[in-house]
Amino acid sequence: MRRQTATSGINPAGSSRALRLDPLSLPLSFHAHDTRADGGVRRIELHRERVVLHRAVKGMRMAINVRVSDFLGVALRGLDDDAQMLVLAHRDPSLNIPLCVSSDDEEIASAWQMWSDIFALPLLTEDDHREPAARRRRHNAIRARRPKFLVRRRLGNLGNTETVHRDEREIIARD
Template sequence: MRRQTSTSGINPAGSSRALRLDPLSLPVSFAAHDIRADGGVRQIELHRERVVLRRAVHGMRMAINVRVSDFLGIAMRENSDGQMLVLVHRDPSLSIPLCVSAEREEIASAWQMWSDIFSLPQLHDATREPAPRRRRRNVIRARRPKFLVRRRAGGLLNPAGNYQGEREIIARD
């Protein structure tokens, strides 16, 4: 059985002032605010190597498993309650709140601890736009066509067309 701690209360973790997850007590499971999910709440399981996001959209339940190495880093953002630490992903809907506090010293120490635990950089520019989607190479175009794959590539019997020791018959018009 694995150890889990959860935050409870009326407000979900993403909107609460008291959101303070301890990086030394991983894995942790908590609820966070999600405007797209049914009920406006999603469940997050935070491990050292991966993050599991569970939510339901229009009655369809889903679980998204993301490696921690896929996140860009730990960012500090300003909000109405003070400052907030966020585990930033390239897709903004996958970003995860980690800590909300009005005290600068607490945020700075938590920022360093989360960065060390996940081996991710501390991001200072957290409000930038997500990177454009990379263009993939067309893998199929580099392959041989399907009908050529079925055929054997054979060599010509006499590639130069030199016939020796034979009489040649030529039909003239």
């Protein structure tokens, strides 16, 4: 695993260098800004089939392994100034992966198409905002079972039944 650039996505103060990852040099590893992580930084390993996010939160280190197919697509987002950013968009916004930041429209368009082709994901724009999926209720498997006391009950023996006919009434006698 190698780093793409010396700054690897974290730009020092005064740097005019923008984040640009080469989609043709996968797998690669870089650092990205994460407000919830210790130190405000997380390390990202980007492969063709999966993404691994390494970060520490309150001293607990974790690695999150996400399949590329679980991402929604490659999204183009506008920044405060005239620059635009490409993001590997996930349903959970904390799992979004920054791919490229540029103010050149031609460069961002070609990178957008390349990342989409490499990951086989759709192109998304800012208009394609999707809300996080609502939690679905799980089927309660226990509810469908018979109660425990009914499972223990046994049926009586119906093999020794006799039918006795007296005066048009049926009487069943059991031993």
